[in-house]
Amino acid sequence: MADYKAVLIEKGPGGWGGPLTILPTDEKPLIYCVTGGGIHPIAARIAELTGGEAFDGFKSSAPFEKIAVAVIDCGGTARIGVYPMKKVKTVDIHATSPAGPLAMFITEELMVSGVKADNIKPVE
Amino acid sequence: MTSIYKSTVTEIGEMVPAFVAEGMLVFFGEGAPDELRDFCIMHEVIHKQDLMMVGDFVAIHDQEFEILAIGEVANENLMNLGHLNLKANGNTEADLPGDVCIAEVALPEITVGIEFGIRRG
Numbered sequence: 001m002a003d004y005k006a007v008l009i010e011k012g013p014g015g016w017g018g019p020l021t022i023l024p025t026d027e028k029p030l031i032y033c034v035t036g037g038g039i040h041p042i043a044a045r046i047a048e049l050t051g052g053e054a055f056d057g058f059k060s061s062a063p064f065e066k067i068a069v070a071v072i073d074c075g076g077t078a079r080i081g082v083y084p085m086k087k088v089k090t091v092d093i094h095a096t097s098p099a100g101p102l103a104m105f106i107t108e109e110l111m112v113s114g115v116k117a118d119n120i121k122p123v124e
Numbered sequence: 125m126t127s128i129y130k131s132t133v134t135e136i137g138e139m140v141p142a143f144v145a146e147g148m149l150v151f152f153g154e155g156a157p158d159e160l161r162d163f164c165i166m167h168e169v170i171h172k173q174d175l176m177m178v179g180d181f182v183a184i185h186d187q188e189f190e191i192l193a194i195g196e197v198a199n200e201n202l203m204n205l206g207h208l209n210l211k212a213n214g215n216t217e218a219d220l221p222g223d224v225c226i227a228e229v230a231l232p233e234i235t236v237g238i239e240f241g242i243r244r245g
Contacts, residue, residue, distance in 0.1 A: 034157055034160075036204040036205040036207075037204050057157040058155055058156065058157065058205075061157055061158050061159075064159070073197070074222060075195055075197045075198060075201060075209060075220050075221040075222015075223065076195075076209070076219075076220030076221060076222050076223065077143075077148060077150060077209040077211075077220065077222055077223070078143075078150045078152075078160065078163050078164065078207075078209065079160065082159055082160060082163060083159075086159070094197060094221050094222075095221075096220060096221065099219070099220060100143070100146065100148065101139075101142045101143055101145075101146055101148075102163075
């Protein structure tokens, strides 16, 4: 059994949604990074603080139900809605707001955007 | 006309028409996670040699559309992920950082095997 810890993730400057509390579990261990170019520092930071497993979505795939949080660098149209639509909590590195055909699925309980490293805080 | 990005469409997701209805085409390069495939036009890059600029043209099959605006992360998306959010909204400033805007035109029909790219000149 891994020892998981919760983090609180707040929106960054110009961001939207949240705050989200992320607590990985043995069933949902993955900090799922869909940014391309390896594990983004924000995903690495969440993994480090929570004890979750950083996972590169561009290298291999994982079922939605194993994802504790998805980390995206979406400019606002597609990825921003795909994970919230599946009820997966989503952190967008860019400061975007809900838009596009999937906007209806994006809620403040499921998404937070504009996140910088200092918006991620351990929950005491 | 110089080709600065050239690619072939390999797959069209079943939710692509929902985006077309809102004047959007979402492209992703091969290698994108499976969960994105339903929403996207997948393509395989043949060559890429430069970043997009306003005034370049998006080429889809035998049509060309002048680029009016480019969001601040759109070039990074295209270079790293083959990802492009094309919006036929006539905007001369991108609303969202991933947007690439063209005139408010009817988007062409996309089929597997056609060419997609960026041209200059």
